Amino acid sequence: MNITKEQVIEALKYVDDPDLKKDIVTLGMVKDVEVDGKNVSFTVVLTTPACPLKEAIKNACLNAIKHYVDKEAVVKINMTANVTTKKATDKSTLSLVKNIIAVASGKGGVGKSTVAANLAVGLARQGAKVGLVDADIYGPSQTIMFGVEKEMPGSMQFEGLPKMKPVESYGVKLNSVGFMAGANQVVALRGPMASKALAQLFFDTVWGELDYLIVDLPPGTGDIQISLCTQIPLTGAVIVCTPQEVALADARKAIALFNLPTLKVPILGLIENMAWFTPAELPENKYYIFGKDGMKNLAEEFNLPLLAQIPLVQSIREAADAGRPAVMQENTMQAITMIEMAQNVAQQIAIKNAVETVEVN
16 A cells, blocks of 8 residues: 555654654644655754754654554655744844854853854854854954964945955854954953944844854953843853852853843853863873862753863863864764754754744744
């Protein structure tokens, strides 16, 4: 007996998206169902190419067809993605940017910029269209981490006006104050001027179509952070910190800032950097130099996802200094950790966008 499209669709109703808690047919994720005898093909449209559950959903689809339709079915599944967004449309250079994610920290020295760089490249390596704004006005470092210190943004037109064309590196579109200031120059700007310079990075750069625009914020809870939250349509924020109590005290302040009623930026989760030290010659050993599970405990306290625990590994620092983020180091422990971090951030964005859609409806 030949298989029908109706049978395929009914079977796929037994496959749930683990994050969105609904079946993939109801969610509109199943497209282009084709049947020819016992040959079945269809497309599953995920909410992000960085979905950590991609293989699980694919296997569940295959099992559903075999179990509910025909165990002899020959199934071809095309896994693709369309990144979701809840950002209101506008006519600025951000009009085609689906999600803007702030990477923040309460204090400096916790590896926030390293995390931002690896998050951006990690998402790009999963197939997403990604940009990065180095909004750390007083201490820009992304030009070094992406190995583009000697490059400059180009020029192009947008709506008849001259704008900047971002520099591209490792599949990420990048703009930074670091392009405008030399290695021995200081960016000496007071609060209002610093906020204006930040706005120019966003609105004077032609970003084009992006799934994610990562924002590397300066540390702290001052003018730059407040200006960003009020001027830029943020999808959410990620807080980076190390495990020790002194740093966690400032992480709490960063959480409190984004939770202010006047700002109310959703916190996608927390990232614990330098979670433990692992020497290269003893890869199985863990030494908790800065304390153990500080951000993990903070995540539990605030009921927030712990997106990653990144070890203190010499090669991560070396990779940043060499202008080639650690996520590029194929099949290494640090690269795997960074990819998982990117997948977890993308997952939380997809969940947030889906929840907002339900609330609106």
